[in-house]
Amino acid sequence: MKFPAPLSIEWMADFLSAEIVGKSDKSILGINEIHVVEPGDVVFVDHPKYYNICLSSAADFIIINSKEVTIPEGKVIFVVTDPFEAYLKIVRHFHPLTIPEKSIHNNLQVGEGTVIMPQVFIGKNVRIGKDCIIYPQVTILDDTEIGDRVIIQSGTVIGSDAFYYNTKKNRPHWFKKMESCGSVYIGNEVEIGAGCTIDRGVTGITRIGNGTKLDNMVHIGHDTHIGENCLLAAQVGIAGGTILEEGVTLWGQVGVSKTLTIGAHATVLAQSGVPSSLKGGKTYFGYPAEEAGQKRRELVWVKRIPELWKKVMEG
Amino acid sequence: MKFPAPLSIEWMADFLSAEIVGKSDKSILGINEIHVVEPGDVVFVDHPKYYNICLSSAADFIIINSKEVTIPEGKVIFVVTDPFEAYLKIVRHFHPLTIPEKSIHNNLQVGEGTVIMPQVFIGKNVRIGKDCIIYPQVTILDDTEIGDRVIIQSGTVIGSDAFYYNTKKNRPHWFKKMESCGSVYIGNEVEIGAGCTIDRGVTGITRIGNGTKLDNMVHIGHDTHIGENCLLAAQVGIAGGTILEEGVTLWGQVGVSKTLTIGAHATVLAQSGVPSSLKGGKTYFGYPAEEAGQKRRELVWVKRIPELWKKVMEG
Amino acid sequence: MKFPAPLSIEWMADFLSAEIVGKSDKSILGINEIHVVEPGDVVFVDHPKYYNICLSSAADFIIINSKEVTIPEGKVIFVVTDPFEAYLKIVRHFHPLTIPEKSIHNNLQVGEGTVIMPQVFIGKNVRIGKDCIIYPQVTILDDTEIGDRVIIQSGTVIGSDAFYYNTKKNRPHWFKKMESCGSVYIGNEVEIGAGCTIDRGVTGITRIGNGTKLDNMVHIGHDTHIGENCLLAAQVGIAGGTILEEGVTLWGQVGVSKTLTIGAHATVLAQSGVPSSLKGGKTYFGYPAEEAGQKRRELVWVKRIPELWKKVMEG
Numbered sequence: 001m002k003f004p005a006p007l008s009i010e011w012m013a014d015f016l017s018a019e020i021v022g023k024s025d026k027s028i029l030g031i032n033e034i035h036v037v038e039p040g041d042v043v044f045v046d047h048p049k050y051y052n053i054c055l056s057s058a059a060d061f062i063i064i065n066s067k068e069v070t071i072p073e074g075k076v077i078f079v080v081t082d083p084f085e086a087y088l089k090i091v092r093h094f095h096p097l098t099i100p101e102k103s104i105h106n107n108l109q110v111g112e113g114t115v116i117m118p119q120v121f122i123g124k125n126v127r128i129g130k131d132c133i134i135y136p137q138v139t140i141l142d143d144t145e146i147g148d149r150v151i152i153q154s155g156t157v158i159g160s161d162a163f164y165y166n167t168k169k170n171r172p173h174w175f176k177k178m179e180s181c182g183s184v185y186i187g188n189e190v191e192i193g194a195g196c197t198i199d200r201g202v203t204g205i206t207r208i209g210n211g212t213k214l215d216n217m218v219h220i221g222h223d224t225h226i227g228e229n230c231l232l233a234a235q236v237g238i239a240g241g242t243i244l245e246e247g248v249t250l251w252g253q254v255g256v257s258k259t260l261t262i263g264a265h266a267t268v269l270a271q272s273g274v275p276s277s278l279k280g281g282k283t284y285f286g287y288p289a290e291e292a293g294q295k296r297r298e299l300v301w302v303k304r305i306p307e308l309w310k311k312v313m314e315g
Numbered sequence: 316m317k318f319p320a321p322l323s324i325e326w327m328a329d330f331l332s333a334e335i336v337g338k339s340d341k342s343i344l345g346i347n348e349i350h351v352v353e354p355g356d357v358v359f360v361d362h363p364k365y366y367n368i369c370l371s372s373a374a375d376f377i378i379i380n381s382k383e384v385t386i387p388e389g390k391v392i393f394v395v396t397d398p399f400e401a402y403l404k405i406v407r408h409f410h411p412l413t414i415p416e417k418s419i420h421n422n423l424q425v426g427e428g429t430v431i432m433p434q435v436f437i438g439k440n441v442r443i444g445k446d447c448i449i450y451p452q453v454t455i456l457d458d459t460e461i462g463d464r465v466i467i468q469s470g471t472v473i474g475s476d477a478f479y480y481n482t483k484k485n486r487p488h489w490f491k492k493m494e495s496c497g498s499v500y501i502g503n504e505v506e507i508g509a510g511c512t513i514d515r516g517v518t519g520i521t522r523i524g525n526g527t528k529l530d531n532m533v534h535i536g537h538d539t540h541i542g543e544n545c546l547l548a549a550q551v552g553i554a555g556g557t558i559l560e561e562g563v564t565l566w567g568q569v570g571v572s573k574t575l576t577i578g579a580h581a582t583v584l585a586q587s588g589v590p591s592s593l594k595g596g597k598t599y600f601g602y603p604a605e606e607a608g609q610k611r612r613e614l615v616w617v618k619r620i621p622e623l624w625k626k627v628m629e630g
Numbered sequence: 631m632k633f634p635a636p637l638s639i640e641w642m643a644d645f646l647s648a649e650i651v652g653k654s655d656k657s658i659l660g661i662n663e664i665h666v667v668e669p670g671d672v673v674f675v676d677h678p679k680y681y682n683i684c685l686s687s688a689a690d691f692i693i694i695n696s697k698e699v700t701i702p703e704g705k706v707i708f709v710v711t712d713p714f715e716a717y718l719k720i721v722r723h724f725h726p727l728t729i730p731e732k733s734i735h736n737n738l739q740v741g742e743g744t745v746i747m748p749q750v751f752i753g754k755n756v757r758i759g760k761d762c763i764i765y766p767q768v769t770i771l772d773d774t775e776i777g778d779r780v781i782i783q784s785g786t787v788i789g790s791d792a793f794y795y796n797t798k799k800n801r802p803h804w805f806k807k808m809e810s811c812g813s814v815y816i817g818n819e820v821e822i823g824a825g826c827t828i829d830r831g832v833t834g835i836t837r838i839g840n841g842t843k844l845d846n847m848v849h850i851g852h853d854t855h856i857g858e859n860c861l862l863a864a865q866v867g868i869a870g871g872t873i874l875e876e877g878v879t880l881w882g883q884v885g886v887s888k889t890l891t892i893g894a895h896a897t898v899l900a901q902s903g904v905p906s907s908l909k910g911g912k913t914y915f916g917y918p919a920e921e922a923g924q925k926r927r928e929l930v931w932v933k934r935i936p937e938l939w940k941k942v943m944e945g
Contacts, residue, residue, distance in 0.1 A: 097763065103748045118418045119436050121749050121766035121784070133412065136436035137454045137472070139767045139784040139824075151492070154436070154454040154472040155512070157767070157784040160824035163845040163864065173819050173841045174859040174877070177781070189488050194454075194475035194512040195534075197785070197824040197846040197864075211488045215478040216512040216534050217552070217825075219846050219864045229489040234478065234512075234534045235552045235570070237847070237865045237882050247489070252552050253570045253588075255865070255883045255901050271570050271588040271602055273883075273901040287901055301935040305616040305623070308935070311942055312626055433733045434751050448727065451751035452769045452787070466807070469751070469769040469787040470827070504803050509769075509790035509827040510849075526803045530793040531827040531849050532867070544804040549793065549827075549849045550867045550885070562804070567867050568885045568903075586885050586903040586917055620931040620938070627941055 001181040001203050002030035003094055009061070009076055012042070015093070016063065016086045018078035022071040028061050031090050033178070035241055035259065036204035036223060042090075044083035046166075063087065084166045088179055095181035098124045098142055111148060123159070129188070143200065147188035147210070155195040159184050162202045162222030162240060178202055182222065187211070193218065193234070202240075209246065221258065233270070245280060316496040316518050317345035318409055324376070324391055327357070330408070331378065331401045333393035337386040343376050346405050348493070350556050350574065351519035351538060357405075359398040361481075378402065399481045403494055406518075410496035413439045413457055426463060438474065444503070458515065462503035462525070470510040474499050477517045477537030477555060493517055497537065502526070508533065508549070517555075524561065536573065548585070560595060631811040631833050632660035633724055639691070639706055642672070645723070646693065646716045648708035652701040658691050661720050663808070665871055665889065666834035666853060672720075674713035676796075693717065714796045718809055721833075725811035728754045728772055741778060753789070759818070773830065777818035777840070785825040789814050792832045792852030792870060808832055812852065817841070823848065823864070832870075839876065851888065863900070875910060 006027030013020045029040030034054055037043050042061035045054040051069050054062050061076050063083040071077055080086045098105075104122045111130030116122070120134050123141045128134070129148035138152050141159030152158070162182070165175035182201025187210035192198070196214055199222040200206055206220060209228035214220075218232050221240035226232075231249045238244070239258035248262050251270035256262065263280025273287035285292040321342030328335045344355030349369055352358050357376035360369040366384050369377050376391050378398045386392055395401045413420075419437045426445030431437070435449050438456045443449070444463035453467050456474030467473070477497070480490035497516025502525035507513070511529055514537040515521055521535060524543035529535075533547050536555035541547070546564045553559070554573035563577050566585040571577065578595025588602035600607040636657030643650045659670030664684055667673050672691035675684040681699050684692050691706050693713045701707055710716045728735075734752045741760030746752070750764050753771045758764070759778035768782050771789030782788070792812070795805035812831025817840035822828070826844055829852040830836055836850060839858035844850075848862050851870035856862075861879045868874070869888035878892050881900040886892065893910025903917035915922040 097745070099745050100747055100766070103766070115412070115414050117415055117436075119434065119749065121747075123766075135454075135456075135475075136415070136418070136438075137452060137767060139765075141765075141784070151476075153475045154456070155470060155510075155785060155825075157824040157846075160765075160783045160846060161781075163823060163843070165843060165861075169859075169877075175841065175843050175861065177821060191492060193478060194472040194514075195470075195510060195532075195785075195825060199824075199846070211490065213478070213480060213490050216472075216475060216514070217532065217847065219825075221864070229484075231480075231490065234536070234554070235550070235865070239864070239882060247484075252554060252572075253568070253883070257882075257900065270572065270590070271586075271901075275900070298932055298935075301939070302613055302617060302932060304939065305613075305620065305935065308939060308942055309616070309619065309623060312623055430727070430729050432730055432751075434749065450769075450771075450790075451730070451733070451753075452767060466791075468790045469771070470785060470825075506807060508793060509787040509829075510785075510825060510847075526805065528793070528795060528805050528807075531787075531790060531829070532847065544799075546795075546805065549851070549869070550865070562799075567869060567887075568883070585887065585905070586901075617928055617932060620928075620935065624931070624934065624938060627938055 001032070001091075001095060003028065006040075012061070013078060016078055016080055016089065018063070018080045018086070019067075020076060021067055021079060022074075022076040024060060024074055024076045026060055026074075030203075031087070031094075031181070032059070032203040034059075036201070042078075044087040046083040084176065084178075091179045091181045095179075100124070135194075141200070143183035144186070145183070146186045147190065149189050150186055151191040153192060153194040153196075153216070156192050156197070158186070158192075158198045159200045160197055162199050164202050164222060164240065180222065182206070184208075187228070190214075196220075199240070215252075227264070248280075316347070316406075316410060318343065321355075327376070328393060331393055331395055331404065333378070333395045333401070334382070335391060336382055336394060337389075337391040339375060339389055339391045341375055341389075345518075346402070346409075346496070347374070347518040349374075351516070357393075359402040361398040399491065399493075406494045406496045410494075415439070450509075456515070458498035459501070460498070461501045462505065464504050465501055466506040468507065468509040468511075468531070471507050472512045473501070473507075474515045475512055477514050479517050479537060479555065495537065497521070499523075502543070505529075511535075514555070530567075542579070563595075631662070631721075631725060633658065636670075642691070643708060646708055646710055646719065648693070648710045648716070649697070650706060651697055651709060652704075652706040654690060654704055654706045656690055656704075660833075661717070661724075661811070662689070662833040664689075666831070672708075674717040676713040714806065714808075721809045721811045725809075730754070765824075771830070773813035774816070775813070776816045777820065779819050780816055781821040783822060783824040783826075783846070786822050787827045788816070788822075789830045790827055792829050794832050794852060794870065810852065812836070814838075817858070820844075826850075829870070845882075857894070878910075 032041045037059045043059040044063035063078045105124045109127045113131040116134045117136045119136045121139045128146045132150040135154040137154045139157040161180040164178040184206045186208045189211045192214045193216035196218045198220040201223040207225045212230040214232045215234040217235045219237040223241045226244045227246035233252040235253045238256040241259040243261040245264035247265040249267040253271045256274040260277045267283045269285040272289040274289045283292040286295040347356045352374045358374040359378040378393045420439045424442045428446040431449045432451045436454045443461045447465040450469040452469045454472040476495040479493040500522045504526045506528045508531035510532045513535045516538040522540045527545040529547045530549040532550045534552040538556045541559045542561035548567040550568045553571040556574040558576040560579035562580040564582040568586045571589040575592040582598045584600040587604040589604045598607040601610040662671045667689045673689040674693040693708045735754045739757045743761040746764045747766045749766045751769045758776045762780040765784040767784045769787045791810040794808040814836045816838045819841045821843045823846035825847045828850040831853040837855045842860040844862045845864040847865045849867040853871045856874045857876035863882040865883045868886040871889040873891040875894035877895040879897040883901045886904040890907045892908045897913045899915040902919040904919045913922040916925040
């Protein structure tokens with residue numbers, strides 16, 4: 001999330017009651033989590049294990065709970081007791097919860113020829129392009145941008161919060177919600193079936209590329225980027241921060257884990273599970289998903305075990 | 316879809332700017348896709364691979380992009396440049412998108428004793444029988460017929476469009492929507508859980524037989540026919556054009572592929588995947604689903620590989 | 631379900647047109663199904679196979695279709711022709727279907743700081759605690775209690791009826807709905823994603839413990855009890871009457887069968903299926919779910935079959 005205007009280092013230190021270490025003449029442009037950080041951003045880190053990743057990232061500003069770190073030239077750290085609470089304080093200040101008073105927010109921008117059917121909810125800061133069809137009972141939450149000629153079928157929810165928690169098992173309430181301030185972008189000619197859910201980015205953007213089609217009950221996690229001309233069949237689920245390059249096909253009930261990449265023109269057969277990245281241009285199958293030919297041969301080999309057993313045990 | 320009145324061959328040729336080849340004294344009664352075609356129907360075909368299937372089907376009229384075909388006696392072809400666009404033109408003319416102005420369409424027919432709770436959407440041309448309960452936030456789209464004593468729980472969507480595309484990878488936008496003009500039929504005593512989606516037929520009918528029960532989050536694809544007294548547990552997904560005969564039980568998260576048949580009284584155990592037809596009266600398990608006894612023995616055999624290895628490798 | 635006031639044995643016998651056998655000076659306090667029965671309850675049983683389980687349960691009163699049973703001291707049986715119909719008669723009398731006239735029932739109790747967004751449905755007899763956020767298009771049905779600081783995202787349904795039927799295959803309509811009169815309890819700091827469904831108890835309570843987080847499209851069956859600080863990723867499904875102890879993690883698309891227990895701090899990896907109880911503190915994987923290390927070794931052994939085959943067959 002970018003701030004509405006650049007912030008000074010002093011303002012931020014004062015806002016967070018933080019000590020400033022390091023020197024920079026830059027302003028703070030936005031807040032992001034470490035996976036999607038850009039120059040000018042502030043990030044937070046609260047575990048020594050991740051200190052170096054954050055300090056050496058593109059972020060120019062780091063909210064941290066220790067001074068005993070080596071600060072790269074030109075970067076500034078904000079030292080606080082609880083960096084996660086500092087993150088929440090910033091997000092709540094610049095992206096407060098909208099309490100809508102009616103079903104369609106006043107500032108909605110809609111292109112010519114777009115049809116919005118009854119019982120649709122549309123939040124703040126939403127843009128919808130031309131010649132779209134939004135079916136009854138669709139929910140489009142704040143900060144969503146939708147292209148032209150998009151179809152969204154009934155019961156679908158766009159812009160739900162990420163499933164993303166700060167976890168510490170030494171307190172009564174283990175999981176604290178990493179509040180989402182990101183957004184959703186849906187390209188032209190995208191079609192989304194009934195009963196789908198597309199989470200917003202935590203601080204970044206969840207993207208569905210031009211011409212991609214989703215069947216019913218497809219779940220897309222936060223910050224996931226789906227390329228152009230992908231086909232996702234019913235009940236597919238994709239976790240957060242994953243990339244599908246263009247022309248990927250996932251058949252029914254496929255599950256894809258987080259922060260991985262599926263290469264262009266790959267096909268994953270029904271019910272397969274994808275725990276790690278897959279190269280493009282091939283067909284995959286099974287859990288963990290492997291090249292389909294290899295996996296099918298394995299199924300045949302399993303059927304030969306009794307023959308093998310007989311030969312070995314009975315001579 | 317049947318047309319509101321029989322159409323003359325001349326009207327259709329004029330409407331599509333098509334050349335007529337062949338001779339027939341019949342009228343054109345409806346439009347269907349090839350899987351559900353009936354006498355009097357017109358179908359379209361745009362790939363030489365499928366020319367013969369269409370020409371030899373029950374269809375009396377074929378929209379096609381070539382004259383170099385053998386036309387069976389008594390059939391008529393309409394020759395056009397783009398048969399798919401011709402299909403869309405017909406569907407949009409006779410089944411235009413309804414833009415509802417309110418949540419429950421004026422022409423709704425409801426039987427005695429039926430309860431429709433708040434925030435339900437009901438489209439055009441819907442009939443609901445006697446003593447039904449429609450829970451809050453249900454969406455029933457155009458052209459749905461529902462029997463007596465049916466229960467539909469919250470969040471369920473009936474009559475969403477088919478996930479069915481005309482695919483050509485040599486153009487920027489690969490997948491063009493095959494617009495749905497079919498319908499949904501739900502029999503007596505059917506119960507549908509919360510958060511289900513039932514797609515309409517592309518040109519035909521999606522059917523749920525009398526006495527069948529669906530748990531929550533069940534997805535039923537277009538043109539699928541579920542028999543009587545079937546039991547579909549939570550998160551089951553069934554693709555398009557498939558047939559479940561009577562008394563079939565699918566346990567949780569089972570996935571069933573398209574255009575296949577599961578025979579009467581078959582049971583498919585939880586999380587199994589069904590890629591091809593299954594005979595009735597048996598219990599199946601695994602992916603691809605096989606008879607459960609056989610599959611369970613395989614699981615045992617896999618556990619014996621280390622013993623086999625030891626015997627062979629160590630003598 | 632507890633009755634609004636204790637009932638006399640004579641009233642019940644008269645209401646059901648039942649014959650009384652046995653003697654008790656207690657009143658009838660509630661009705662429950664056999665899995666959740668408590669002292670003072672009445673239960674029903676209609677199959678000799680289950681007579682003894684019911685007669686020896688905590689229930690003080692049994693509705694039954696035979697006198698030829700041994701009645702424990704101090705218990706009373708109500709003899710009727712069809713005990714299932716007697717159960718339905720009682721449930722319909724004391725828990726009739728509410729036909730809501732508007733989207734939010736008059737008697738709603740809501741704590742300070744709670745936000746209810748547009749297009750939410752809230753039924754009768756619902757309590758919501760402090761500082762909760764209920765997003766648009768959420769459905770909260772009758773008899774639901776929600777704690778403090780709870781977040782429920784769009785499209786989620788709480789309190790849908792159980793998928794639970796009285797089954798007899800020798801009649802035209804095999805499955806008769808066991809009407810639900812139970813409830814849902816959701817603890818403090820629970821977060822529920824978009825498009826989830828949580829069924830009410832059949833006669834008892836479905837519980838989600840404090841601090842537990844559900845991702846999108848999670849299904850929780852009737853009478854299931856989820857402990858504190860559990861994490862359930864997207865598209866998880868849990869059948870009825872199951873117990874998750876505290877700190878259990880289920881990754882995406884996991885399926886869990888009915889009436890089993892997963893021990894505290896267990897983790898079940900993505901897409902696994904759990905057909906029977908699992909001990910706490912371990913990580914599981916596969917279908918049927920086994921300890922992950924063991925299961926991973928099996929996958930490696932399967933890959934060695936060709937080598938084994940070569941050695942054995944070719945010497």
